[in-house]
Amino acid sequence: MSALLEVQGLEAAYGSSQVLFGIDLQLQAGGAATLLGRNGMGKSTLLRSLCGWLAPAQGRIRFAGQDVTGWSADRIARLGLAIVPEGRQCFPNLSVHEHLVAFASTRHGNVWTPQQVYALFPRLAERKQHLGGQLSGGEQQMLAIGRALVTNPKLLILDEATEGLAPLVREEIWACLRTLREAGQTLLVVDKYVHRLMALADQHQVLERGRVVWAGNSAQLEAAPEVWTRYLGVG
């Protein structure tokens, strides 16, 4: 079976400053993978490259059976890749419901409708008519996830989805991700809560200065204390 996402020898740069050096990555449909590593190691840059926000300098990206290297973000999104970006990026002047309706697409299935998103996040149902700018951080995060889900993506990418949230709201987001995983949604997640990621996903790669320096499953990561101290800054 071919992978849903396959990255080979990916290099990326901001102007003359190279950030990614020969990244290889594979993710099967229905799998869940994480990118780990300290700040500034290239995780967001890799996600940006996958989404088409940053054109690769070298290497290939295959997604959903197509070579999408160099494709625009819009075209890659239409093929079934959705991202919940760092900072949520909800529109301050669109209501919750308008966000969900505007992004809804049945191109890749109709599992996730606005109604399904309201069932997943009842708090959003209560705030249906509220504007993006009136929502709390946690509600904006739920909306950012809901907005990605209504595109019915083949691959859902989350960049620091629990950042800056109160502990209880954070737990709601983790519970939502578990639900998605159990439903077979393919996930690629960047977050700093490594134990939570180990419980959620079965494939982890650690980035250090733009290179994958370690890859393995949750049991292997648990049994590799040197990875924690050396690359994750956790003793």
Ligand SMILES: Nc1ncnc2c1ncn2[C@@H]1O[C@H](COP(=O)(O)OP(=O)(O)OP(=O)(O)O)[C@@H](O)[C@H]1O
């Ligand atoms: N728009 C940009 N222009 C120039 N350099 C950038 C830009 N964005 C990130 N960088 C640099 O690229 C490197 C990798 O950053 P990136 O954001 O991908 O790391 P990260 O692992 O996601 O860390 P963080 O959790 O801090 O976002 C860093 O040295 C960063 O300073």
